[in-house]
Amino acid sequence: MTDATLIPWTRFLSGTKTRILILPTGSLEQHGPHLPLWTDTLIAWKLALKAAENLENEDVEAPVLPPIPYGISYMWNNNEGTISVKQDTFVKYLIDAAVSALRWGTHLVILNGHGGNVDAAKYAAREIAQLSNKPVAVVNWWELVRDVIEGVCETSFFHADECETSVAAYLGIPITGRPRPSPQPFRRRQPGGVHVYMPEHELRHEPGSFGSPDKYSAEKGRKIVKEFVKRFTAFVTDFIKQR
Ligand SMILES: [Zn+2]
Secondary structure (H helix, E strand, C coil): CCEHHHCCHHHCCCCCCCEEEEEEECCECCCCCCCCCCHHHHHHHHHHHHHHHHHHHCCCECCECCCECCECCHHHCCCCCCEECCHHHHHHHHHHHHHHHHHHCCEEEEEECCHHHHHHHHHHHHHHHHHHCCCEEEEEHHHHCHHHHHHHCCCCCCCCCHHHHHHHHHCCCCCCCCCCCECCCCCCCCCCCCCCCCCCCCCCCCCCCCECHHHCCHHHHHHHHHHHHHHHHHHHHHHCCCC
16 A cells, blocks of 8 residues: 555554655646646645555555645735745754655655645755764656756746646646636746846736647647656666665
8 A cells, every 4th residue: 555644554564664755846826727726736745655666566665645735825825825834944854754754664765746845855864864874855747847847848947837737637637617728927047057046026927828728639648647757766766775
């Protein structure tokens, strides 16, 4: 059984046998008029469950922990329904949950589904590894398959767009109505090595989707997810040896 929310406690006897804990992180934030608020978390969780199933077939025990439900979503804070936590809160909660969980596992993979969590997840991972004395990895799912996304999708990846809608459709996440094209500008690209931070609390984004979500298909999503599961499995199989 790969879904840790359904496992009896007696299955978590100790962390002596190789056991990879997968901890999904996401967000509860606006995802345009056609995707649910919990899209990022649902994608991360469902990808984790698919990957864990695949790992189990290869005899690697990889229970998927319940996801951290809220993320860092300053960017969409003025869109109704978005619930955001401060970076500090997110980091502390993630560290506490992960260090506690690692008493019953040998390795931890944080499977992140939300761009706003990237810096905080990496910061937390470094601390978790020190505190637990166990290896910790952060996987941002879209980064693991960025080349696949670029090959499969006609428009570039950002938020509630062609790619994310396709992946959501394939994973059975409900799509409300027909997604419409949202030809609003993507964020300005900065030179490599430059990180720019803007105050983001005053904006309200309409419609909240980007690019061409109307070009989505479950088939595009299937191709991306299939390759993700393959690469994630290969990574974890190698990660086990890094101890
Ligand atoms: Zn998203």
